[in-house]
Amino acid sequence: MKASDARAFFASPESLALDDYLLLDYVFECQDDPELAAAHLCSEQSTAQWKRVDVSEDYRPRFAAKVLDLNIEPVPTGFSVPMPEFGDQQVHRCRIRIAHPHANFGPRLPNLLSAVLGEGAFFAPGIPLIKLLDIAFPDAFLSAFQGPRFGIGGIREQLKVFDRPIFFGVIKPNIGLPPEPFAELAYEAWRGGLDIAKDDEMLADPDWSPLAERARLLGAARRRAEQETGVPKIYLANITDEVDRLLELHDTAVAAGAGAVMLNAWPTGLSAARMLRQHTKVPLVAHFPVIAAMSRLPFYGVHSRVLTKLQRLAGFDVIIMPGFGNRMMTPAEEVRACIHACVDPAFGQLKPSLPVPGGSDSAATLESVHAQVGSADFGFVPGRGVFSHPQGPAAGATSLHQAWQAISAGVPVAEAAEQQSELKAALATFG
Amino acid sequence: MKASDARAFFASPESLALDDYLLLDYVFECQDDPELAAAHLCSEQSTAQWKRVDVSEDYRPRFAAKVLDLNIEPVPTGFSVPMPEFGDQQVHRCRIRIAHPHANFGPRLPNLLSAVLGEGAFFAPGIPLIKLLDIAFPDAFLSAFQGPRFGIGGIREQLKVFDRPIFFGVIKPNIGLPPEPFAELAYEAWRGGLDIAKDDEMLADPDWSPLAERARLLGAARRRAEQETGVPKIYLANITDEVDRLLELHDTAVAAGAGAVMLNAWPTGLSAARMLRQHTKVPLVAHFPVIAAMSRLPFYGVHSRVLTKLQRLAGFDVIIMPGFGNRMMTPAEEVRACIHACVDPAFGQLKPSLPVPGGSDSAATLESVHAQVGSADFGFVPGRGVFSHPQGPAAGATSLHQAWQAISAGVPVAEAAEQQSELKAALATFG
Numbered sequence: 103m104k105a106s107d108a109r110a111f112f113a114s115p116e117s118l119a120l121d122d123y124l125l126l127d128y129v130f131e132c133q134d135d136p137e138l139a140a141a142h143l144c145s146e147q148s149t150a151q152w153k154r155v156d157v158s159e160d161y162r163p164r165f166a167a168k169v170l171d172l173n174i175e176p177v178p179t180g181f182s183v184p185m186p187e188f189g190d191q192q193v194h195r196c197r198i199r200i201a202h203p204h205a206n207f208g209p210r211l212p213n214l215l216s217a218v219l220g221e222g223a224f225f226a227p228g229i230p231l232i233k234l235l236d237i238a239f240p241d242a243f244l245s246a247f248q249g250p251r252f253g254i255g256g257i258r259e260q261l262k263v264f265d266r267p268i269f270f271g272v273i274k275p276n277i278g279l280p281p282e283p284f285a286e287l288a289y290e291a292w293r294g295g296l297d298i299a300k301d302d303e304m305l306a307d308p309d310w311s312p313l314a315e316r317a318r319l320l321g322a323a324r325r326r327a328e329q330e331t332g333v334p335k336i337y338l339a340n341i342t343d344e345v346d347r348l349l350e351l352h353d354t355a356v357a358a359g360a361g362a363v364m365l366n367a368w369p370t371g372l373s374a375a376r377m378l379r380q381h382t383k384v385p386l387v388a389h390f391p392v393i394a395a396m397s398r399l400p401f402y403g404v405h406s407r408v409l410t411k412l413q414r415l416a417g418f419d420v421i422i423m424p425g426f427g428n429r430m431m432t433p434a435e436e437v438r439a440c441i442h443a444c445v446d447p448a449f450g451q452l453k454p455s456l457p458v459p460g461g462s463d464s465a466a467t468l469e470s471v472h473a474q475v476g477s478a479d480f481g482f483v484p485g486r487g488v489f490s491h492p493q494g495p496a497a498g499a500t501s502l503h504q505a506w507q508a509i510s511a512g513v514p515v516a517e518a519a520e521q522q523s524e525l526k527a528a529l530a531t532f533g
Numbered sequence: 534m535k536a537s538d539a540r541a542f543f544a545s546p547e548s549l550a551l552d553d554y555l556l557l558d559y560v561f562e563c564q565d566d567p568e569l570a571a572a573h574l575c576s577e578q579s580t581a582q583w584k585r586v587d588v589s590e591d592y593r594p595r596f597a598a599k600v601l602d603l604n605i606e607p608v609p610t611g612f613s614v615p616m617p618e619f620g621d622q623q624v625h626r627c628r629i630r631i632a633h634p635h636a637n638f639g640p641r642l643p644n645l646l647s648a649v650l651g652e653g654a655f656f657a658p659g660i661p662l663i664k665l666l667d668i669a670f671p672d673a674f675l676s677a678f679q680g681p682r683f684g685i686g687g688i689r690e691q692l693k694v695f696d697r698p699i700f701f702g703v704i705k706p707n708i709g710l711p712p713e714p715f716a717e718l719a720y721e722a723w724r725g726g727l728d729i730a731k732d733d734e735m736l737a738d739p740d741w742s743p744l745a746e747r748a749r750l751l752g753a754a755r756r757r758a759e760q761e762t763g764v765p766k767i768y769l770a771n772i773t774d775e776v777d778r779l780l781e782l783h784d785t786a787v788a789a790g791a792g793a794v795m796l797n798a799w800p801t802g803l804s805a806a807r808m809l810r811q812h813t814k815v816p817l818v819a820h821f822p823v824i825a826a827m828s829r830l831p832f833y834g835v836h837s838r839v840l841t842k843l844q845r846l847a848g849f850d851v852i853i854m855p856g857f858g859n860r861m862m863t864p865a866e867e868v869r870a871c872i873h874a875c876v877d878p879a880f881g882q883l884k885p886s887l888p889v890p891g892g893s894d895s896a897a898t899l900e901s902v903h904a905q906v907g908s909a910d911f912g913f914v915p916g917r918g919v920f921s922h923p924q925g926p927a928a929g930a931t932s933l934h935q936a937w938q939a940i941s942a943g944v945p946v947a948e949a950a951e952q953q954s955e956l957k958a959a960l961a962t963f964g
Contacts, residue, residue: 148735151705154714155921161709183614183830206708206739212773213737215800220734220822224829225855225892230862274582277637278592283585303651304578306644308637342643345776345804346811369646371802373776380777391651395834396827398655399614403826403834424656431661461656490586 108141110152110160113168113201121242123201125170126218129401130198130232131181133191136174139228140198144169147222148206165206167222171199182401185230195401197235209246211373211416219404234404237411244450247376250419252385253453254445254479257419260361260385261297261334266478266510267468269297269502270338270458271495272485276302281311285319287495291488292327292335294496294524295503299324300338302485303366303389307343307351314354321359336361338387345374349381356383362420368392368409372416379417387420388413394424398431406436410443414455420481425459426474427467434474441475458483464532465501465525469508469515492527501528539572541583541591544599544632552673554632556601557649560832561629561663562612564622567605570659571629575600578653579637596637598653602630613832616661626832628666640677642803642847650835665835668842675881678807681850683816684884685876685910688850691792691816692728692765697909697941698899700728700933701769701889702926703916707733712742716750718926722919723758723766725927725955726934730755732771733916734797734820738782744770745785752790767792769818776805780812787814793851799823799840803847810848819849829862837867841874845886851912856890857905858898865905872906889914895922895963896932896956900939900946923958932959 132139144167152161177193207213223232250256258264271291273284288299299320307313320337328335339360341351348370352363365375367388379386396403406423413421423440424430430437437459444457457480459471464487471482482502491498504525508518519526563570575598583592608624638644654663681687689695702722704715719730730751738744751768759766770791772782779801783794796806798819810817827834837854844852854871855861861868868890875888888911890902895918902913913933922929935956939949950956 149706149708151707151917151921152709154706154710154718155923155925161706165709205741207735207737208739210737210775212775212797212800212802213735216734216773216797216822219826220797220800222735224825225861227860230829275580275585275592276582277580278583278596279585287585303647304638304644304653306638306641308639310636342647344641344643344807345802346808366643366647366651369643369651369804371643371776371805373800374802374805376775377777391647392827394655395650396823398661399830399833402830429658430656486582490582492586494586 103138103141103145108138110162111141111144111166111168113170115170118168118201120201121240122203122205123240124204124218124243125238126200126202126234127236128198128200128223128232128234129195130229131177131193131195131401132228133188133193134228136194136196137172139226140169140172140196143198143223143226143229144200146226147202147217147220165203167200167202169198170201173197181231183231183399188230204243209243211376211412231402233400233402234408236405237408239450241450244452247415247452248379248417249414249452250417250455251379251382252419254456255453257385257456261336263297266506267472268456268481269295269499270481270483271296271299271488271499272302272483273299274302274485274489276305278310281316281319284311284316285323287489288320288337289323289327291495291499292324293331294499296335296488296499298336298338298362300483301340301364303340303342303364303391306340313339313341313351314358317355317358317360324359324361338362338364340364342366342370345371348374348378352378352382360384362387364389366391367413367416367418372412375416375418385419386417387422388418389422390424405439406432407439407443410440414444414449414452418455420456420458422458422460422483425461425463426471427461430461438474441480445479456481463487465505465515465528466533468502468505472509487528487532491524492531493524497524497527500524534569534572534576539569541593542572542575542597542599544601546601546632549599549632551632552671553634553636554671555635555649555674556669557631557633557665558667559629559631559654559663559665560626561660562608562624562626562832563659564619564624565659567625567627568603570657571600571603571627574629574654574657574660575631577657578633578648578651596634598631598633600629601632604628612662614662614830619661635674640674642807642843662833664831664833665839667836668839670881672881675883678846678883679810679848680845680883681848681886682810682813683850685887686884688816688887692767694728697937698903699887699912700726700930701731701912701914702727702729702919702930703731703733703914705733705916705920707736709741712747712750715742715747716754718920719751719768720754720758722926722930723755724762725930727766727919727930729767729769729793731769731914732795734771734773734795734822737771737773744772744782745789748786748789748791755790755792769793769795771795773797773801776802779805779809783809783813791815793818795820797822798844798847798849803843806847806849816850817848818851818853819844820853821855825855836870837863838870838874841871845875845880845883849886851887851889853889853891853914856892856894857902858892861892869905872911876910887912894918896936896946896959897964899933899936903940918959918963922955923962924955928955928958931955
């Protein structure tokens with residue numbers, strides 16, 4: 103690209119009608135001229151060829167993605183991931199903000215993904231390493247999306263739980279256990295105070311636990327637990343399956359008594375989730391398989407905050423994400439960025455999604471998770487912390503309430519445990 | 534996990550009914566005991582909790598993923614991607630083969646993805662870096678999939694082209710050009726000998742080029758080109774859009790005269806593609822946005838060969854992939870592995886998909902791409918190489934045929950160009 107052509111891919115924010123543009127923040131590493139690489143990055147994701155041969159025309163003013171800001175730093179240590187096929191020329195790490203015209207494709211998730219994570223980003227000449235760090239949508243784009251139907255407020259209303267985290271529990275064993283004992287475990291946990299008993303994301307509709315039968319038994323167990331405790335409960339059914347079965351599985355699960363349904367968002371597809379959003383009668387819950395494959399490394403792929411925003415856009419009421427602690431290999435700052443993406447009020451008319459940072463949780467981790475989140479507006483999702491509690495699932499669920507009571511009273515959880523056997527056993531086993 | 538428990542996650546191939554298992558090849562890096570890490574990797578993707586508390590049972594024999602083979606190598610230079618939060622303990626790089634029982638989830642693409650690229654793989658304790666290198670499906674699993682409806686043979690029959698690569702061309706300018714001149718460009722390229730004029734993967738159904746109108750004009754242009762040349766042609770319409778519009782857009786495009794339809798496979802979702810496969814009347818073509826975000830790095834994510842196999846499983850007749858040459862930043866060996874995944878006869882009853890390795894191609898690259906592929910069973914997909922040819926799109930398409938005639942006659946393309954102005958201009962412009 104000639105320098106004069108490259109200049110057409112730069113603009114000042116003041117010169118653009120920003121409601122017509124997505125704002126994309128990338129970090130990339132390159133060895134050649136960073137300004138030329140930046141122009142290529144814009145060109146490849148929009149109007150790489152902006153005119154016909156022998157025709158006087160230019161599609162760049164209206165259709166080109168444009169560099170708004172470019173920050174260039176030399177990296178003395180070279181590429182952040184060794185690139186043996188490159189020489190030892192100076193490497194620059196560049197932070198760039200791009201304005202991308204959304205009318206190039208319209209308010210459609212598959213086309214949005216193709217534009218911001220497609221050939222334009224990952225095959226721009228001279229840019230072997232790149233990560234999409236953030237995305238901002240103007241109201242003109244957001245207004246085409248319904249977003250969460252229930253949001254945090256709707257889920258709190260359904261459960262009549264207004265002033266504490268929502269207690270989820272992943273029923274375990276998840277693989278192999280037939281529906282009848284599986285429902286019995288959920289019943290016990292609900293009796294002990296669990297709000298939402300959920301299917302593991304790996305448990306869907308296999309021969310040995312057909313969803314229809316499982317939902318029937320869980321629905322009955324839920325009603326029994328509600329009658330005995332006088333408190334609303336939710337069975338969260340995992341309906342992750344082929345796209346053409348989702349509506350039918352939703353209907354089956356909900357008719358049997360599921361109060362919410364879960365999709366593995368990325369494997370099933372965000373667009374399929376958006377389709378289900380138009381149909382659903384209950385909250386939609388997202389789980390996170392596959393996302394780490396493109397989000398873990400600091401300078402390659404896509405930041406999980408972007409994927410969280412896309413899940414909220416697709417209409418998930420609840421977003422389960424890798425949480426705090428070494429076990430989930432996700433920096434605390436990244437988890438907090440994803441939580442913020444769920445609840446950020448600057449997201450058009452879209453309701454907030456309930457963030458659920460998860461991973462090896464139990465009564466022993468509630469205090470630190472609450473401190474990290476900084477509010478009670480989150481879901482807490484132990485698996486073994488409830489279902490492998492040595493005194494059984496009811497005690498596991500009870501231990502969560504005991505921990506929360508201590509936290510809200512300002513008493514250290516370890517101190518409160520001295521008087522409460524369920525909490526004491528939880529700390530001894532999982533602490 | 535206790536050593537005695539870890540042993541239950543190891544098995545010999547002879548001890549298993551292999552038709553019940555997927556074979557998964559991963560490479561991972563760890564600092565702790567590699568055998569324990571391997572057991573965790575199996576446990577987390579299957580029966581992490583294999584019994585209830587106080588119940589004598591064990592779900593591992595039937596439901597556990599099992600290590601069949603483990604090869605451990607110390608890496609003196611440490612992790613392949615710097616991991617500052619880890620110390621400088623010895624790092625091991627491990628190649629592992631796992632047998633994963635497919636009855637845990639059944640023949641469903643979203644559940645398959647969740648099992649092999651989910652929390653089990655990317656959050657196994659002690660394994661910060663992992664890549665899924667390959668996957669093998671037993672016939673018992675493959676038999677549930679239709680695979681490509683037309684395959685290579687069906688596309689060749691449709692075009693009556695049996696003995697050379699299929700010539701695709703990406704109509705350019707792709708972003709901004711209205712349907713009428715866009716159709717005119719395709720018409721010219723078809724007149725010059727192009728087989729398939731295609732929409733760019735970034736061009737879908739925007740206001741400034743609605744698919745219905747574009748397909749109507751392209752369909753008419755195609756029929757005109759067929760009448761004038763006496764040769765069958767295909768307009769390949771990009772119908773990438775929200776999942777609930779796919780069938781309608783397919784019907785609209787095909788009724789107007791599209792002879793094939795394209796999906797950006799990963800952004801739209803493989804399961805949505807499988808749904809479309811049941812409905813389609815024309816070949817389905819896959820394009821590759823997003824895939825590089827999780828496949829480029831040597832020791833993290835998933836190998837593109839795996840994603841190619843999944844696209845064939847979903848039913849794509851044609852798979853466009855990053856091709857040869859520095860521009861596409863993909864090692865030649867990786868491109869060849871993806872091509873092999875398209876055509877490998879050991880894939881149950883599924884027809885082969887036509888591989889289309891692409892990236893900045895023109896008459897100048899046909900010889901080297903053909904040599905790399907090693908057969909004529911591929912698609913060749915220039916964009917600018919046809920539509921920015923200095924003598925126009927007809928000459929661009931003609932230059933491909935001239936290059937192929939030289940190749941099949943054993944004449945160097947550069948030598949043949951001396952007598953043929955279209956080819957000569959192509960080599961001068963793009964060579």
